Amino acid sequence: MDDLLNMSGGQNTALVILAFLQADCSNVEYSKELLALGTGLNLTRDINCNGPRIETLDDGDLETDGHPISSVSSSFSDIHPVVDLQWPRNHEAAAVPQQVAEELRVIADQLERSVVAQATRNLRGNISSSLCEQWNNYLSREVEWVMRHITIPQHLPQEQVIMALTLTLVKGVCQQAPRFLKNLFNTALQYIILRSAR
Structure with a gap:
């Protein structure tokens, strides 16, 4: 995992997080x-094409099915964005962050839910009433608190x-x-x- 964190100046780490x-x-x-964050980082795109679009004037033209053109574009307005990550073009390079993200999801599923839920409430409460500059300390404190209150399976690497x-x-x-x-993503x-630099 350390190799992953040191590649591409954090871009692969950002991909894993997303x-x-x-x-x-x-x-x-x-x-x-998530879509706005990923798009801002040039790491995602909306595969439903729900981004900003230029509206055309309704000049009365009809589609081949007889419906006005404007009704076609408005019928897609309720489709929600679907995030598609922009993985590296090299399939081997793309496989590494995908695999790490999947491994982390498996580990996360094994964590004791009640302790994690309490830490999540604590973190939300702390960041709700503080400046972003303090968020790293709050995140670190909650991670350390949970680590003291859960049983970590022996076979799992502590950094993961x-x-x-x-x-x-x-x-x-x-x-x-x-x-x-956005701010909590940057903090994480x-x-x-x-x-990883330690």
Whole structure:
């Protein structure tokens, strides 16, 4: 995993985080925030093409089925964005962050849910009433608290558990409050990169 974190100046780490965060995503507002974040980082695109589009004037033209052109474009307005990550073109290079994200999801599923839920509530409460500059400390504190209160299976590498836990907390907070996604994503990215530099 250390090799992953050192590649492409954090871009692969950002891909891993986004892949983790978008898994099993059913919250529409959260999905929109993920798309906006990924698009801003040039790591995602909306495969439903729900982005900004230029509206054409309705000049009365008809489609071949007899419906006005404007009704066709408006019928797609309720389709929600689907995030498609921009993986590296090299299939081997793309497989590494995909595999790491999947491994982290498996580890996250094994963490004790009640302890993680409490840490998620703590983190959300702390970041709701503080400046972004303090978020790294709050995230670190909650990760450390959970690590002291859960039983970590012996076969799991501690750094992967910490990364899975970090992303689980971020996802938990952002599913409840999608407005925190961009800043909390950046906080998690910095936290993970700093941990890997130790």
